[in-house]
Amino acid sequence: MRFAVLAAPSAPRRPASPGERGASGFSLLELMIVIAIIVILALIALPGVPEKLIRDRIVEAIKLADIVKPKVSAAWTATGTLPVDNAAAGLPVADKIVSDMVSAVAVESGAIQITFGNQANVAIRGKVLTLRPGVVEDARIVPISWVCGDAEPPDRMTARGLNKTTVPARYLPLSCRARAPAAAP
Numbered sequence: 696m697r698f699a700v701l702a703a704p705s706a707p708r709r710p711a712s713p714g715e716r717g718a719s720g721f722s723l724l725e726l727m728i729v730i731a732i733i734v735i736l737a738l739i740a741l742p743g744v745p746e747k748l749i750r751d752r753i754v755e756a757i758k759l760a761d762i763v764k765p766k767v768s769a770a771w772t773a774t775g776t777l778p779v780d781n782a783a784a785g786l787p788v789a790d791k792i793v794s795d796m797v798s799a800v801a802v803e804s805g806a807i808q809i810t811f812g813n814q815a816n817v818a819i820r821g822k823v824l825t826l827r828p829g830v831v832e833d834a835r836i837v838p839i840s841w842v843c844g845d846a847e848p849p850d851r852m853t854a855r856g857l858n859k860t861t862v863p864a865r866y867l868p869l870s871c872r873a874r875a876p877a878a879a880p
Contacts, residue, residue: 746865746866748816749816749818749819749866750866750867750868752796752815752816753796753811753819753824753862753866753867753868753871754868755796756794756796756797756809756811756815756824757809757824757826757843757868759792759793759794759797759800759809760800760807760809760826760841762786762792763784763786763792763800763802763807764807764826764839764841766778766784766785766786766802767784767802767805767807767828767839768828768838768839770783770784770805771805771828771830771835771839772835772836775835777804777805777828777855777856778802778805779802779803779804780801780802780803781801781802783802784802786802789801789802789808789810793812793813794813795813795814796811796812796813796814796815797809797810797811797812797813797815798810798811798812798813798815799812803856803857803859804855804856804857805827805828805855805856806825806826806827806828806855806856806857806858806859807825807826807827807841808823808824808825808859809823809824809825809826810822810823811823811824811862818863818866819862819863819866822861822862822863823859823860823861823862824843824844824860824862824867824871825843825844825856825857825858825859825860826841826842826843827841827842827848827854827855827856827857827858828840828841828842828854828855828856829841829842829848829849829852829853829854829855830852830853830855831851831852831853832853840852842854843867843868843870843871844858844860844862844867844871844872845858845860845864845867845871845872845873846870846871846872846873846874847873847874
């Protein structure tokens, strides 16, 4: 014997009113609000991105000075004087020491002057970043500490050479910026 289950006839469905909506997804208004929030957050974060990219490229470009630093350090250790120019340091002329970001690297009284050019961002093209040798005047055996840009030399060291840094401070890596004055209590 077979039994059939009969369902009670259901009432016809009426369309749901806006307040009775089921879990059918997001409304257009809700999606627009989410997109607006994302756009606002992106706009808040966006201004810092190009500056960070430029700072990162400057850090990469500074590595080119690594071919100059040993020559300056050797002259200081051997004679107690710093080379006055590239020739005195045994280096090629300034515009021959180049990279994709750097158009020249010059030695001036021991300081290394890095001029940005070639494919550098327009914000720093033609600008100069200085690396000055920090030395202990009466102890040539103490290794040189390189002072970048507007930074101060370590305690009991003297930065030699002229700081010709023209790169705007906002693009300088943190190690190349001047220390902020201490806040008064």
